[in-house]
Amino acid sequence: MFDNFVVPDLLPAAPELFLAAMALVILMVDLLVKDSRRTVTFVLAQLTLIGCALIQFSTSTGEITYTFSNMFVDDLMSDLLKLFLYMTVLIVLFYSRGYIIEREAMNKGEYYVLALFATLGMMVMISANHFLTIYMGLELLSLSLYAMVAMNRESVVSTEAAMKYFVLGALASGLLLYGMSMIYGATGTLEITGVAERLYGGGVNKSVLVFGLVFLVSGLAFKLGVVPFHMWIPDVYHGAPTSVTLFIGSAPKLAAFAIVMRLLVNGLITMAQDWQMMLIILAVLSMAIGNLAAIAQTNLKRMLAYSAISHMGFMLLGITTGVVSGDARYALNAYSSAMFYVIAYVLTSTASFGMILLMSRAGFEADNLDDFKGLNKRSPWFAGVMLMIMFSMAGVPFFIGFFAKFSVLQAVVAAGYMWLAIVAVLFSLIGAFYYLRVVKLMYFDAPLDETPIQAGMDMRILLSANGLAIGLLGVFPQVIMSLCAYALLRSL
Amino acid sequence: MSTYPLLSFAIWIPIVAGLVVLATGSDRNAPLARMLALFGSIAAFLVTIPLWTGFDIANGGMQFVELKTWIPRFNINYHLGVDGISMLFVVLNAFITIIVVAAGWEVIQNKVAQYNAAFLIMSGLMNGIFTSLDGVLFYVFFEASLIPLYLIIGVWGGPNRVYAAFKFFLYTLFGSLLFLLALMYLFIQSGGSFSILEWHKLPIALGAQIWLFLAFMIAFAVKVPMWPVHTWLPDAHVEAPTGGSIVLAAIALKLGAYGFLRFSLPILPDASHELSGLVVALSLIAVVYIGFVALVQEDMKKLVAYSSIAHMGFVTLGFFMFSPMGVEGALVQMVSHGFVSGAMFFCIGVMYDRVHSRQIADYGGVVNKMPKFAALFMLFTMANAGLPATSGFVGEFMVILGAVKFNFWVAFAAASAMIIGAAYSLWMYKRVIFGDVANHHVEELSDINKREFAILGVLAIATLWMGLYPQPFTEVMHASVTDLLRHVAISKIQ
Numbered sequence A: 001m002f003d004n005f006v007v008p009d010l011l012p013a014a015p016e017l018f019l020a021a022m023a024l025v026i027l028m029v030d031l032l033v034k035d036s037r038r039t040v041t042f043v044l045a046q047l048t049l050i051g052c053a054l055i056q057f058s059t060s061t062g063e064i065t066y067t068f069s070n071m072f073v074d075d076l077m078s079d080l081l082k083l084f085l086y087m088t089v090l091i092v093l094f095y096s097r098g099y100i101i102e103r104e105a106m107n108k109g110e111y112y113v114l115a116l117f118a119t120l121g122m123m124v125m126i127s128a129n130h131f132l133t134i135y136m137g138l139e140l141l142s143l144s145l146y147a148m149v150a151m152n153r154e155s156v157v158s159t160e161a162a163m164k165y166f167v168l169g170a171l172a173s174g175l176l177l178y179g180m181s182m183i184y185g186a187t188g189t190l191e192i193t194g195v196a197e198r199l200y201g202g203g204v205n206k207s208v209l210v211f212g213l214v215f216l217v218s219g220l221a222f223k224l225g226v227v228p229f230h231m232w233i234p235d236v237y238h239g240a241p242t243s244v245t246l247f248i249g250s251a252p253k254l255a256a257f258a259i260v261m262r263l264l265v266n267g268l269i270t271m272a273q274d275w276q277m278m279l280i281i282l283a284v285l286s287m288a289i290g291n292l293a294a295i296a297q298t299n300l301k302r303m304l305a306y307s308a309i310s311h312m313g314f315m316l317l318g319i320t321t322g323v324v325s326g327d328a329r330y331a332l333n334a335y336s337s338a339m340f341y342v343i344a345y346v347l348t349s350t351a352s353f354g355m356i357l358l359m360s361r362a363g364f365e366a367d368n369l370d371d372f373k374g375l376n377k378r379s380p381w382f383a384g385v386m387l388m389i390m391f392s393m394a395g396v397p398f399f400i401g402f403f404a405k406f407s408v409l410q411a412v413v414a415a416g417y418m419w420l421a422i423v424a425v426l427f428s429l430i431g432a433f434y435y436l437r438v439v440k441l442m443y444f445d446a447p448l449d450e451t452p453i454q455a456g457m458d459m460r461i462l463l464s465a466n467g468l469a470i471g472l473l474g475v476f477p478q479v480i481m482s483l484c485a486y487a488l489l490r491s492l
Numbered sequence B: 001m002s003t004y005p006l007l008s009f010a011i012w013i014p015i016v017a018g019l020v021v022l023a024t025g026s027d028r029n030a031p032l033a034r035m036l037a038l039f040g041s042i043a044a045f046l047v048t049i050p051l052w053t054g055f056d057i058a059n060g061g062m063q064f065v066e067l068k069t070w071i072p073r074f075n076i077n078y079h080l081g082v083d084g085i086s087m088l089f090v091v092l093n094a095f096i097t098i099i100v101v102a103a104g105w106e107v108i109q110n111k112v113a114q115y116n117a118a119f120l121i122m123s124g125l126m127n128g129i130f131t132s133l134d135g136v137l138f139y140v141f142f143e144a145s146l147i148p149l150y151l152i153i154g155v156w157g158g159p160n161r162v163y164a165a166f167k168f169f170l171y172t173l174f175g176s177l178l179f180l181l182a183l184m185y186l187f188i189q190s191g192g193s194f195s196i197l198e199w200h201k202l203p204i205a206l207g208a209q210i211w212l213f214l215a216f217m218i219a220f221a222v223k224v225p226m227w228p229v230h231t232w233l234p235d236a237h238v239e240a241p242t243g244g245s246i247v248l249a250a251i252a253l254k255l256g257a258y259g260f261l262r263f264s265l266p267i268l269p270d271a272s273h274e275l276s277g278l279v280v281a282l283s284l285i286a287v288v289y290i291g292f293v294a295l296v297q298e299d300m301k302k303l304v305a306y307s308s309i310a311h312m313g314f315v316t317l318g319f320f321m322f323s324p325m326g327v328e329g330a331l332v333q334m335v336s337h338g339f340v341s342g343a344m345f346f347c348i349g350v351m352y353d354r355v356h357s358r359q360i361a362d363y364g365g366v367v368n369k370m371p372k373f374a375a376l377f378m379l380f381t382m383a384n385a386g387l388p389a390t391s392g393f394v395g396e397f398m399v400i401l402g403a404v405k406f407n408f409w410v411a412f413a414a415a416s417a418m419i420i421g422a423a424y425s426l427w428m429y430k431r432v433i434f435g436d437v438a439n440h441h442v443e444e445l446s447d448i449n450k451r452e453f454a455i456l457g458v459l460a461i462a463t464l465w466m467g468l469y470p471q472p473f474t475e476v477m478h479a480s481v482t483d484l485l486r487h488v489a490i491s492k493i494q
Helices: A011-032 A039-059 A076-101 A109-126 A131-149 A156-187 A192-201 A206-224 A232-239 A242-248 A251-267 A269-295 A300-320 A331-359 A380-394 A400-414 A418-444 A457-475 A478-491 B006-023 B027-053 B087-103 B112-131 B135-144 B146-156 B161-189 B196-201 B206-223 B232-239 B242-267 B269-274 B276-295 B300-319 B324-355 B371-385 B391-406 B408-433 B450-468 B471-488
Strands: A065-067 A072-074 B063-071 B076-082
Touching: A011 A039, A011 A065, A011 A072, A011 A109, A039 A076, A039 A109, A072 A076, A076 A109, A076 A242, A076 A251, A076 A331, A076 A457, A076 A478, A109 A131, A109 A251, A131 A156, A131 A242, A131 A251, A156 A192, A156 A206, A156 A232, A192 A251, A192 A269, A206 A251, A206 A269, A232 A242, A232 A300, A242 A251, A242 A331, A251 A269, A251 A300, A251 A331, A269 A300, A269 A418, A300 A331, A300 A400, A300 A418, A331 A380, A331 A400, A331 A457, A331 A478, A380 A400, A380 A418, A380 A457, A400 A418, A400 A457, A400 B135, A400 B161, A418 B146, A418 B161, A478 B063, B006 B027, B006 B063, B006 B076, B006 B087, B006 B112, B027 B087, B027 B112, B076 B112, B076 B135, B087 B112, B087 B242, B087 B324, B087 B450, B087 B471, B112 B135, B112 B146, B112 B242, B135 B146, B135 B161, B135 B196, B135 B242, B146 B161, B146 B242, B161 B206, B161 B232, B196 B242, B206 B242, B206 B269, B232 B242, B232 B300, B242 B269, B242 B300, B242 B324, B242 B471, B269 B276, B269 B471, B276 B300, B276 B408, B300 B324, B300 B391, B300 B408, B324 B371, B324 B391, B324 B450, B324 B471, B371 B391, B371 B408, B371 B450, B391 B408, B391 B450
Parallel strands: none
Antiparallel strands: A065 A072, B063 B076
């Protein structure tokens, strides 16, 4: 009966297995600790992430390894993205801790367990080599996030955001599945590398394929949050508790980048002409709507939501320029610049929501722009950190955001899309306005509220380190840039 | 020749000093912050002196070169060097920083550490612009220097400071973003190099040269500023604190003009010749039209701001006549304008600190109460008008001489500006300083103190020195300007 059963090679998936096991253990342990001793759960969750990183380091071979009947792949790109993922989630949980302790409904062990399951989902997405693996990871991530958004049960806004997220997220998953089934219909396989081989071999029904591709790209656009599939982003960012917004606004971008790479580049590279055109439209619209709508916001979380839309649009520019009229010479340059952009964005975005968490306290969410008025009087150091975050997002040197924009722009120019580069910089100019406005509020205006910042010392130190990293990596961007380039060189 | 990395010192000493000053924190430590800032700015100035004394005037190429790999992924290098064109600006910048720190000594009582730190950091960044030989390094300094000035205008500026700060930042960012794309285009064309010196040798087709020239020109014209993209400057000047105005006029305006010499002319010689008519026309409009605009200003700072635009018109005019006389005259004019406009803004600041008004109508008869000040102010007004024996004369005269060879009517229009310049400078001086004591504010004026006298005295010596004996200034630039012009004369179209 079990003649055909072969135990798959578990080593490439060791971090995932470890995380899954630990998440279940933590769920059990948490039953035994009182609310006042919740630190145990927190520390265990952090140790799990560190453990994952260590396992990742020790098991990484640098080769492309398939396992679970080619459903799962481990390559350098996934290793690198996962290491940044662990780091991001670690920082996110650190920032969240003070916030959820002050809010009774959220101070549950489930918060950490859900975050770990979401992380597991993202890891599966990053390493997927099969449509179903992608879908499984995506749903694990999404369902955990829906629950996290709704965790603050008393809040009407949060519940509404969770509903909206759930309905639209389900729609997006549907689109994605529909696109996948079309492609399956055309190629007869669900395996991503298999799809690529079939397409390369030729004789595939193009119209079914393009039809499927449109749905696939729409589904991806939903998950990335780019225009015109962006409507959930501002409401969910605004409505979710800030610690959850921080989570949604950071780590999932890495996973979304990974599935775009897996599906479009690994699987459908022969269709590049078709999807690049779609991505260009999505990118230009996102930069336009994101930057223009951000100007009108008075709520910082909403503003950052629109800023996220525009940043994802900018990142897509990097992906669109990989193949120029059938010539893939620039592919490595283009994709690695997009990858660098995502990593830089995640680092900056984590710090920006971290600032909101730092300023908020029990019963007070510092999520209005006006709450940042006169921060330079209240705390010159953190005003300086926020200044770095804002200038980094605006793409002003010496901050990492500048080199992120720089690397994507040079990829666009190298591919010969000068007009696209001009459009991109003009929208960055518009974007600079609302980032400058935050700096203006902090430095030029008088504070509305003189309450000293109450966050704990650990939070202060980590956030300062995060801010300094934005500056330091802006002066020495080479390390991460070449890591991205090397990882993609070995994975494509 | 010195073996120390002097240029790195010139960039990083003020920046590190700025961070140290920032660390002194709140205004309780203000005296310490001021002393540290003064110490830092003097140290930064001292390291630039060997640049001048050790400069080889026979060598037109780059000197004091430093070359280190920075971002190998894009072949970006930390490549520094100065030639006769840029060296004087490094020294001038370091010198003006001392003046600025001293100028804010008593006046600035609010966030003293941040104020001085912003100026020191900005000074370092601007030295970076003048010494970068790598396109991206140049751009990074070019854009990063917007941040401190944005804060200076916005935090310590006048009533309409927010508007001015935003206008300043967004205007200049707009220019520099297109410049960035032009740099990337050159990077690709040159097969993966950001070295400015490599680009000087790179052949480029005429069509591409024209587009690149326009992209460069938008960036630099906004910075200079040239008519019609000059409108941010009067706003920024009026709202900025005295120190901000001094730095803006004395150094920041030179960045755009410097960009023309370092990028546009040598990298795009054919487009420069092709479009020289455009630049000359815009320069003449700046010289004549903006001169008239200055004449009718009622705000002293605005008047000097407009006169700065007119003076910078002389600079761009001088560059695009492609003669040694024109280019050297323009460079002399840039240095001289650094002293004179800095001094003019300081003089206005002196009066503003006492009366809290910049309106000409609020003054009159100041000489009766402030004789020492009136005498020094007279000197700078004369220099601003281009009186012989002051530095203002040398540059303008050289540019006009160059223009006569180029085209008589251009020279005629440029020369008429000396009359307009005299008109607005002297008329303002007359209304503010002479006559009877106008009101009780003027009645209560006290003459300049020792600190103010020292600052104006030093600037007066510099102005007269350059006016009477410009040789040390012109001899260092001669070889480099000759090299540059020889380069510009060779077509790059293949």
